[in-house]
Amino acid sequence: MTEPWGPHDVGGQQAGPVDLSEHDYAHWEWQIDAMIRLALKKGLISDFAELRDGIERLTPEDYNRCTYYERWAKSLAYTLVSRGVISEAELAAKIEQIRARQEAEGVA
Amino acid sequence: MSDALFRVGQRVRIADRTPPVHHRVPSYVKGRRGIVERICGMHGEPEKFIRGDGEPKQRIYRVRIPQTDLWCDYAGSEADKLEIEIFEHWLEAAE
Numbered sequence: 001m002t003e004p005w006g007p008h009d010v011g012g013q014q015a016g017p018v019d020l021s022e023h024d025y026a027h028w029e030w031q032i033d034a035m036i037r038l039a040l041k042k043g044l045i046s047d048f049a050e051l052r053d054g055i056e057r058l059t060p061e062d063y064n065r066c067t068y069y070e071r072w073a074k075s076l077a078y079t080l081v082s083r084g085v086i087s088e089a090e091l092a093a094k095i096e097q098i099r100a101r102q103e104a105e106g107v108a
Numbered sequence: 109m110s111d112a113l114f115r116v117g118q119r120v121r122i123a124d125r126t127p128p129v130h131h132r133v134p135s136y137v138k139g140r141r142g143i144v145e146r147i148c149g150m151h152g153e154p155e156k157f158i159r160g161d162g163e164p165k166q167r168i169y170r171v172r173i174p175q176t177d178l179w180c181d182y183a184g185s186e187a188d189k190l191e192i193e194i195f196e197h198w199l200e201a202a203e
Contacts, residue, residue: 001134002125002126002135002138002139003126004135005127005128005135007135009135011134011135011136012136012178012179016127022191029176036125046158046160046161047152047154047162048153048159049130049154049157049158049162050130050157050158050159052130053129053130053155053158056130082198083159084155095139
């Protein structure tokens with residue numbers, strides 16, 4: 001067996017028990033899903049393969065720390081920045097703006 | 109559309125390579141041999157969707173591999189098989 005490509009390539013490794021519990025999606029998870037579908041429809045991203053590629057480039061630490069939609073969010077941000085749709089500065093400013101709003105609302 | 113390079117029932121080997129880009133071949137089947145179970149149609153090549161359009165489309169084959177060939181400590185039946193869809197450009201004819 002060859003070296004795995006990325007932290008997702010875990011077929012055959014010991015994984016322990018599988019968590020089969022169901023949960024509702026959080027509002028932000030619906031938003032990430034909607035943004036991905038819009039980005040695909042508008043041609044800002046070529047295919048789900050491009051987002052998969054972004055996920056597979058996460059470090060093993062980030063990959064294992066993140067939930068499913070956190071990985072999609074990171075990949076979407078990476079792809080939009082590397083394609084020049086948004087700039088890193090714009091992304092950072094937006095994150096800061098949201099953080100300030102949450103702090104003001106006491107939800108951070 | 110080009111003709112299929114492999115036919116149903118033919119023995120094939122899955123390439124053992126790791127391009128540094130998203131590809132739909134898990135490492136545990138790389139370099140393994142199996143039998144073409146069916147031809148599944150055409151789809152854009154995932155490696156070429158990264159900043160591209162996935163063209164030209166590639167044929168997909170369902171490849172059947174004995175589980176005992178994949179896992180040295182496989183405890184199930186010797187008749188158990190894995191079936192996995194593999195793009196044509198990952199396959200070569202095997203004896």
